[in-house]
Amino acid sequence: MSADATEIVVGGPHGDRTMRVSSPGRVLWPDVGITKLDLAEYIVAVGEAFVAANGDRPVSLQRFPGGIDGEQFFSKNPPKGAPEFVRAVPVVYPSGRTHPQLVIDEPAGAVWAVQMNTVVFHPWPSLAENTDNPDQLRLDLDPQPGTDFDDAIPVAVELRAVLAEAGLTAFVKTSGNRGLHVFAPIEPTAEFQVVRHAVIAAAREVERRMPTTVTTAWWKEERGERIFLDFNQANRDRTMAGAYSPRALAHAPVSCPITWDELASTDPTAHTILTVPDRLRRTGDPWADMHASPGRIDVLLQWWERDLEAGLGELPFPPDYPKMPGEPPRVQPSRARHDP
Numbered sequence: 001m002s003a004d005a006t007e008i009v010v011g012g013p014h015g016d017r018t019m020r021v022s023s024p025g026r027v028l029w030p031d032v033g034i035t036k037l038d039l040a041e042y043i044v045a046v047g048e049a050f051v052a053a054n055g056d057r058p059v060s061l062q063r064f065p066g067g068i069d070g071e072q073f074f075s076k077n078p079p080k081g082a083p084e085f086v087r088a089v090p091v092v093y094p095s096g097r098t099h100p101q102l103v104i105d106e107p108a109g110a111v112w113a114v115q116m117n118t119v120v121f122h123p124w125p126s127l128a129e130n131t132d133n134p135d136q137l138r139l140d141l142d143p144q145p146g147t148d149f150d151d152a153i154p155v156a157v158e159l160r161a162v163l164a165e166a167g168l169t170a171f172v173k174t175s176g177n178r179g180l181h182v183f184a185p186i187e188p189t190a191e192f193q194v195v196r197h198a199v200i201a202a203a204r205e206v207e208r209r210m211p212t213t214v215t216t217a218w219w220k221e222e223r224g225e226r227i228f229l230d231f232n233q234a235n236r237d238r239t240m241a242g243a244y245s246p247r248a249l250a251h252a253p254v255s256c257p258i259t260w261d262e263l264a265s266t267d268p269t270a271h272t273i274l275t276v277p278d279r280l281r282r283t284g285d286p287w288a289d290m291h292a293s294p295g296r297i298d299v300l301l302q303w304w305e306r307d308l309e310a311g312l313g314e315l316p317f318p319p320d321y322p323k324m325p326g327e328p329p330r331v332q333p334s335r336a337r338h339d340p
Helices: 036-045 048-055 107-115 149-165 192-209 276-283 299-310 331-336
Strands: 006-009 016-020 028-029 059-063 073-075 086-091 098-103 120-123 134-143 171-174 180-186 225-232
Touching: 006 036, 016 107, 028 036, 028 134, 036 048, 036 098, 036 107, 036 276, 048 120, 059 098, 098 225, 107 120, 107 171, 134 149, 134 192, 149 171, 149 225, 180 192, 192 225, 192 299
Parallel strands: none
Antiparallel strands: 006 016, 059 073, 059 120, 086 098, 134 180, 134 225, 171 180
16 A cells, blocks of 8 residues: 555445545645545544435535645546445436446445545435436525525525425525525435426425515526525436535535524534534434435425416526426526617
8 A cells, every 4th residue: 555545444334344545634625624534534424324315326526636725526427446335327417318327325435435536425316226206305595695594594494384385394404605405305206307396386485475585586687685596406417515515615514414493593614524423423313314204296296387377487497408398598688688
C-alpha cells in the first residue's frame, strides 16, 4: 500500500470490509479542516441510516478531486475499478438512452465512493428493482432572494397538511443549504411523469393557500420573494442530495432528517459532518420507518385533473428535456412579451 493511504474497517450486512482510503489527509473542506479520511469515517458512523435512505437506488456521485473549492463533476455510470460488492442497474434517461447507474447496498460502498472523491450523493426516488416507478414523492422548498430557511418552515408545515389531506405521510429534512426537502413514501405504481403531476397538484394547492409566500413559477423573474416549490425535482434523472449526504459548502453541512417537532427550532447550519453522528446516536433516525406504510397518489391526481379542467395546464420541464406533451413555450415571459 502507498505510504499516502490508510485502511478503515467498515461494518455491514455481510460483515466487516477493509476499505482503502488514499490521500487520507487531503483537506476537502478548508474552512473547517475536514479531510478525506474524516469524510470516510463520517460515512462509517452514519452508515446504517445512510444506506437505509439512499441504498438500493440508482445514485449519482458528485465528485470533487481537489476539495470542495476545486473542480467537480457528476458520475452516473459506475466508475472503473468498483469492488465486486458494488452493483449497477440500467436506467432510462429523459433522452430515451439506457445506461447503467451505480447502486449502494452497504456502507462500504459509500466509503468506496468517498475514495473516488465523492462528496455529495444524489439518489433517485425509485428503487433499483423498479427504476421507472418512484416510491417517493419529493418536493424541494427553495427560498428565493429575500427569503431564507425560516420562511420555508411554515410552507413545509402547510405542505405536510396538504399531503395528509391527500392520504400521504410527509417526512422532512434540511437540504444542507438554505431550504427544506419534503418526502412522502408512495406505492411504486406510477411512472415519473404521473408522479410529477401529483407533485404539481400538491404544490399548486399549497400555493393556493399561501399565495404571498409560495410560488410554483418556473421562471425566476416571476417568483418574487417567495418560497419556490420545485416540482421539476420529480422528473426522471432529477435528484437532490440524499439524507445524511454531505454538501459541498464551507461549513460541511449535511442534508439531515429531522422530526416535525424539531422543525420550528432547528438550525440547519448546526447539522454538519462533525455533529450529525452524535445526533444520530442520541436521537435515532427520524426516517427509520419512512417506508413502513406507503401511500397512494390517487387524490393528488384527482386534484391534477380538477386543475386541468380549471385551465391550469402542464408546467415547463427542465431545459435539457425533450419537448413534452402539453408543455408551454420554453421562453422567459419577459422575452415572450417583447418578441415580435
